[in-house]
Amino acid sequence: MSEVGGSYTRRDDLAGLEEESGIRYAGEPIGISTPSFATTSSEYVSGDSRTRESESLKDQAKGFMMAWGEILLEFGRGCRDIAQQSLLTEDSYLVRKLRRPYSKVSGKLKHLNEFLPEDRDPAHVWSVMFFVFILALAAMNVNTNHDRVPPVKKVRIHPPTASRILLPDGRHMAYREQGVPADRARFSLIAPHPFLSSRLAGIPGVKMSLLEEYGIRLVTYDLPGFGESDPHLGRTLNSSAFDILHLADAVGICDKFWMLGYSSGAMHAWAALRYIPKRIAGAAMLAPMINPYERGMNKEEIKMIWETWVPSRKLFYFLARRFPKLLSYFYWRSFLSGKHDRIENRLHLSLGKRDQMLVEEPIFEEYWHRDVEESIRQGNPKPFIQEAVLQVSDWGFSSADLQVQRKCQRRGFLSWLRSLYSQAECELAGFPGPIHIWQNWS
Structure with a gap:
């Protein structure tokens, strides 16, 4: 019992092991050398400090942006x-003015809300769809084919080459002759040019x-102000006829x-028939x-004429009629910008296949550019503003006035009294000569 209860140490175990295996234990304590962590620990601490410093700057920037976001919100x-x-x-001026048109529009479009989900607010959905439509339209207008x-x-401005005459009011008019000379001419033609020519x-x-x-x-x-002709500030169709x-x-x-006369140049030809018919x-x-605002046309004729025009031409006629000063802005951005644009953009017409093939030919393009440069x-x-205003203003006559008709002077009491005892004095009015018109001749 005393042996069992005695103290039993590690040294006794080692002694027994020595006796059995023959290994002698010198009695020195087994020491485990612990490596020094001083240098490693110092390096680790310095790296941790840099990490903490960088994270603190990032957190500061993030907090700054979040604060600004909250302020803007x-x-x-x-x-x-x-x-x-x-x-x-309800009492604001804006709501009172827009309440009636808004109710009309919303009433007409109310049936479209049936196609929306039941849990969606129609006002929110339609506003989102509107902005998406605007963004899609803007994306479609972006030209990605830069190579084409x-x-x-x-x-280019060319040196002056025109022959000029002196008019009675002191202005100079530039002209050009083609065909046979005067002594061999059987027919003499005078042709006023159209707009931008x-x-x-x-x-x-x-x-x-x-x-x-x-x-x-x-x-x-x-025309006055075009090419090498001097401008005429107070010109009318009457003065244009006498210039001819x-x-x-x-x-x-x-x-x-x-x-x-062809295209808009026919306006000056009509004026010559009206004011100098004897020549x-x-x-x-x-x-x-013809004048798109002529009083003699009915609504059906006006509608038929306006439907054939492209939107850009309608816009320019409207501006020339109502706001002619705005035309200067568009002219400086188009043909007065110093650069040539596509021919179909200048014509303001919807071209057919044959016309499209014609304007794409290099010869026609060279001819067109030279004519525009001279204009x-x-x-x-x-x-150009004067010419546009003349096209849509009151010409002083209508196409019906050019038809040959008998007019009798019956104005006033004396004329009426004279007609009771004698035949009224009548004379033929209008243009008696032939007028040949080719429409849609292309």
Whole structure:
């Protein structure tokens, strides 16, 4: 019992192990060397401090941005509350003005709410759809085919080459002659050019051999302010007709001459038929322009004319009629910008396949650019604004006035009394010569 209860140590175990295995234990304590962690510990602490420092800067930036976000959010809520309390109340001016049209529009579109989910607010859904539509429309207008865009050609100003005459009011008018000379001419034609054109236009596509074969002398001129002609601030269709008369006398046209008008240039040909009919032998009109606001047309005729025009042409006619000063802004951004645009954009017409093939030919493009460059030589938008205003203003006559008709002077009491005892004095009014019109001739 004493042996069992005695103290039993590790040294006794080692002694027994020594006796059995023959290994002697020297009695030195077994020591376990512990490595020094001083250097490692110091390096670890320094790395941890840098990590804590970088995390603190990141947290500060994050907190700063969150604070700014909260400020902006509160600012937006404040603006919303102000708008609701001041602008969107029942007694506000804005609500009173927009309540009736809003109720009409919402009443017409109310049936569309049936297609929405039941748990969605229609006002929220339609506002989101509206903004998505605007973003999609903007994305569709972005041109991603940059390689297919043709290079932009710059406008060149050429040296003056026109012959000019002096008009009675001191202005100079530039003109150009084509065809046979005056002593061999069987027919003399004077052709005013259309909008954004010049005397160089002539008859587009006509060959000189054709003019010589039929003995035609073609005279074209620049309208006031176009090309090399001096501007005329107070010009009207009446003054335009007498400019044609002075031109005919200056170039030696003694007999009657023909008027050739196409597109908007026909406006000046109509004026010549109205104001100087005794000098005009006849007229040939190719797709002529008429006043889109002529009083003699009924609603169906006006609607039929306006439906054939592209939206850009309708816009320019409306601005010329109501806000002509705004045309200067559009002109500076288009043909007065110093760069050539696509031909179909300048025509303001919907072209057919044959016309599209024609304008894409290099020869026609060169001819068109040269004519436009001569037209805008002076770089002044006022003559173009005058021309646009003349197209839509009161011409002083209608197309019905050009028809031959008998007019009797029966105005006043004396004329009525004279008609009781004698036959009333009547005279023929209108243009008695032939007028040939080709519409949709392309």
